[in-house]
Amino acid sequence: MKKDTTYYGVKEIARRANVSIATVDRVIHNRTGVSEKTKRKINDIIKELDYQPNILASRLASRKIITLAVLIPRVSEETDFWEAPLRGIKRAESEIKKYGIEILHFFFDLNDKNSFEEQARKLLKEDVQGVLLSPSFIEESKEFVQACHTKKIPLAFIDSDLPGQDNLCYIGPHLFHSGYVSAKLLTYRLKENHKVLVVNISKEIDYNYQQIEKGFRSYFTDHNQPCEIVRIDIADTDNLSVTNALTRVLHEHEDLEAIFVTNSRVFAVASFLKKSKRTDISLIGFDFLKENINYLNEGLIDFLICHKPEEQGYRGLMALYQKLVLGAPVEKVHFMPIDIITRENQAFYQN
Amino acid sequence: MKKDTTYYGVKEIARRANVSIATVDRVIHNRTGVSEKTKRKINDIIKELDYQPNILASRLASRKIITLAVLIPRVSEETDFWEAPLRGIKRAESEIKKYGIEILHFFFDLNDKNSFEEQARKLLKEDVQGVLLSPSFIEESKEFVQACHTKKIPLAFIDSDLPGQDNLCYIGPHLFHSGYVSAKLLTYRLKENHKVLVVNISKEIDYNYQQIEKGFRSYFTDHNQPCEIVRIDIADTDNLSVTNALTRVLHEHEDLEAIFVTNSRVFAVASFLKKSKRTDISLIGFDFLKENINYLNEGLIDFLICHKPEEQGYRGLMALYQKLVLGAPVEKVHFMPIDIITRENQAFYQN
DNA sequence: CTGAAAGCGCTTACAG
DNA sequence: CTGAAAGCGCTTACAG
CATH class of the missing domain: 3.40.50.2300 (Response regulator)
Incomplete structure (x- = not known):
């Protein structure tokens, strides 16, 4: 029940070195104002004793915040x-x-x-x-x-x-692999024509989104799975812009089987699909947002990829x-x- | 850089209660030997101050292990x-x-x-x-x-x-839901005949396995998805017993599309499928074992369910x-x- | 360059 | 039932 006494602290080091614990402290923290000689002596003892400072005591004593x-x-x-x-x-x-x-x-x-x-x-x-x-x-x-x-x-x-x-x-x-996993999951929902839409809803298309898309595309090439990938960028994140852009692209490509949204704004696409009654289209996107979870539970979103x-x-x-x-x-x-x-x-x- | 002084400790509690810190300590740790009256007083102050003990100091001072x-x-x-x-x-x-x-x-x-x-x-x-x-x-x-x-x-x-x-x-x-999720994932791999094998490789079939299977079956009934579920129990966990049992059941049911193994021994089934060249059968099981991961990477296992x-x-x-x-x-x-x-x-x- | 002393916020005998 | 005092292993001024 008692702590074993084989613990050596600054006190023991000081005793062995014939100095005060203040000097030991100086050496431990590499502070100035210690002669080379005592410094060496103390460091030797520290090594010999395999001294491990007690962080509890250290933080407790130090009033620095x-x-x-x-x-x-x-x-x-x-x-x-x-x-x-x-x-x-x-x-x-x-x-x-x-x-x-x-x-x-x-x-x-x-x-x-x-x-x-x-x-x-x-x-x-x-x-x-x-x-x-x-x-x-x-x-x-x-x-x-x-x-x-x-x-x-x-x-x-x-x-x-x-x-x-x-x-x-x-x-x-890891963005590339997140896109890769997304592609894999989408293939479970692909039926005949293998035509997929990648949607980018964001003010700026930077390095991050490029990595995701690269991973997504790589899955299909790695597996020799032919898949037609249509891509659109929606720069304005408001509902109307999203609706307009999606209406247009779905009109042009009526045979789309699935949509991959490269960020958390997948709820905007889910909302559109619900309104336009295109629940036949599979949908995948990112992040555990309340709105996304709601659409997941309604069955409009098939998968969400999340990163804790x-x-x-x-x-x-x-x-x-x-x-x-x-x-x-x-x-x-x-x-x-x-x-x-x-x-x-x-x-x-x-x- | 200095610690703010808004921290209240045993000392402040003692001061306010007009007692010693030893008595405060007794109350904090529910020790005996304190009158109901002072106890109440101290507890009130503790609540008022929202006192949080400093564990560093506590553990440092206590020599108990x-x-x-x-x-x-x-x-x-x-x-x-x-x-x-x-x-x-x-x-x-x-x-x-x-x-x-x-x-x-x-x-x-x-x-x-x-x-x-x-x-x-x-x-x-x-x-x-x-x-x-x-x-x-x-x-x-x-x-x-x-x-x-x-x-x-x-x-x-x-x-x-x-x-x-x-x-x-x-x-x-949560065993029931783990089985439920497994069923959902298996449906992605089901094609025509919707015939699935549930395999139980274990010395004893207890409450745990029953819950998993119950969850698995519930998915199909919840979604009105007709699915013929065959089940076998393999009591001996050695390779030969598993091989024999699986050979027999695959002979009887040639049109099985998928197998669900209710625990981590899915690698034994994967090994069998590999040897008997039945890579057309989808396979799902539990746990992040090295062997399981190998078969996952080889494509013999489709999904693993894990619980950290x-x-x-x-x-x-x-x-x-x-x-x-x-x-x-x-x-x-x-x-x-x-x-x-x-x-x-x-x-x-x-x- | 070095040391004695006070203190961090607690706990633990010990005394009454 | 209660308190004074020592101590946990460190750090920090302060004095020399």
């Missing part, structure tokens, strides 16, 4: 996607705040690059030691990353990556904590699982 | 399923051992009820405060649970449940930690997600 910042999209009416990462962030927050970690939140509008820049500016005014970022706007994010870099602030990315930036880590989907958004938020923050507080190494790239959600298993999904 | 025991199947040559929960257990272990938690491991042989009883006996000799159990053998487990009960040792179950026992929690699959075994181990241990160390409430039943694994997304699965 570590400030982390989060810069992600605001939860909007359009989509509740960002509720989940925020949930994960808050979960991490409540776990680590007792260790003297403080989290600052900055939210930007996904439809407004200016709001991103504004929030980024505000963030940089604070004295933060780490940043969790969703680099939604590529160019603006790169600039922000640069600014963090000069301030030596480590960054964790979630949801989408910015290749070639010197970030601490990326936690999010809540866990992305949680893990992102914990990666910064690991690095900054525990000084532990952090995995540079962590791909989330590619989860397949159907009407039958959705109730058990844990974001 | 808490011992938990794990009683699960040994990783065997037959199946590496139990590697995953063990991994999760070790992950939890390394997270909480710095808080003075010690874990004792007891492994039994899934083919040998005696080994379970023997290990259970050994476990009960130790002074443990909590047990993580996989109640694989029903009657023997019930007896063991009873013994723990008299010793007031809380139990967390993983992988399978023992209904009607007074356990702290169950963390594992690693996380079951992790969560099981953490539930005991939550209860015993933090005194926090624990969810009585936690169903794992019903994960759908295909060849295309398996590489990203995190057990």
Whole structure:
């Protein structure tokens, strides 16, 4: 029931080195003001004893508080996607705040690059030691990353990556393979003519969407499955624009068997199919949004591909904590699982 | 950079209640020897301040070490399923051992009820405060649970449940719905005659398997999909018995389109289908075993249903930690997600 | 360059 | 039934 006494701490090191524990502390943390000689002596003893600092005691004694910042999209009416990462962030927050970690939140509008820049500016005014970022706007994010870099602030990315930036880590989907899995699932619903529509509903078509589509197409070429793939881009995300664009393309291609939506806006397409009574068309898209789940349950959406958004938020923050507080190494790239959600298993999904 | 002073600890509670911190400590831990009156007063202040104990300080000051025991199947040559929960257990272990938690491991042989009883006996000799159990053998487990009960040792179950026992929690699959999802997935592969084989490879056919099969059958009745379901039980798990049984049933029912294996032994069926060149038959089963993944990649298995075994181990241990160390409430039943694994997304699965 | 002392927020005997 | 004091393994001013 008692803790074994074979534990050696700073006290024992100090005793063996004939110095005070303050000096031992200085050496452990590489602080200045210790003679080379005592430093060597202490380091030798540390090695000999295989000393492991007690983080509990360390955090308890240290009155420093570590400030982390989060810069992600605001939860909007359009989509509740960002509720989940925020949930994960808050979960991490409540776990680590007792260790003297403080989290600052900055939210930007996904439809407004200016709001991103504004929030980024505000963030940089604070004295933060780490940043969790969703680099939604590529160019603006790169600039922000640069600014963090000069301030030596480590960054964790979630949801989408910015290749070639010197970030601490990326936690999010493998886009190519997500598209690949989507194609595989769609083939289950293909009957005769094998004609598929890829729909891109987004203001900008960036590297991310290209990767998804590339993965999607690769599945068919890899398997020598002939499949005619029609693609449309819908730049305006409002209902009317989507309806118009889809009406047009379905008129031109009456024999479409399935639709793949490259992001979470699959609910817009589901709504259209429902209204136009084209429930014969199979539909697949991304993300565990309430609206999407409703259409999944109605049978209008066949599959949703999800990447545990809540866990992305949680893990992102914990990666910064690991690095900054525990000084532990952090995995540079962590791909989330590619989860397949159907009407039958959705109730058990844990974001 | 400094900790904000808005934190209220035992000291502040003691000050407000006009008592010593020792008395506050007694109330916090429900120890005896405090008058009802001061108890009430202190509890009121605790509530008012929304006091959250500092676990770091608590564990640091307490020289008690808490011992938990794990009683699960040994990783065997037959199946590496139990590697995953063990991994999760070790992950939890390394997270909480710095808080003075010690874990004792007891492994039994899934083919040998005696080994379970023997290990259970050994476990009960130790002074443990909590047990993580996989109640694989029903009657023997019930007896063991009873013994723990008299010793007031809380139990967390993983992988399978023992209904009607007074356990702290169950963390594992929802069997009925797992069968249901399996049926749904199989329908994607059904063509004309809609004839399916359900295979049960197990020494005993207990409540668990019945639930899975019930879920499987319910899908077809719920959707008015006529489907002829043939079922066989293979009591001996060796290769020869499986081969013989399958040969016989495939001879009798040449027009089978798909096979559903109700547990992780789907690899045995895959191996048979491969040898007998019946790759036209769709196959679905459970669990992320190396052998299963190999057959998934070869295309012999179409889907695997998985329930995050690693996380079951992790969560099981953490539930005991939550209860015993933090005194926090624990969810009585936690169903794992019903994960759908295909060849295309398996590489990203995190057990 | 070094050390003595106070303190982090708790728990644990011990004394009354 | 209650409190004073020591201590967990560290860190942090402060003094020299």
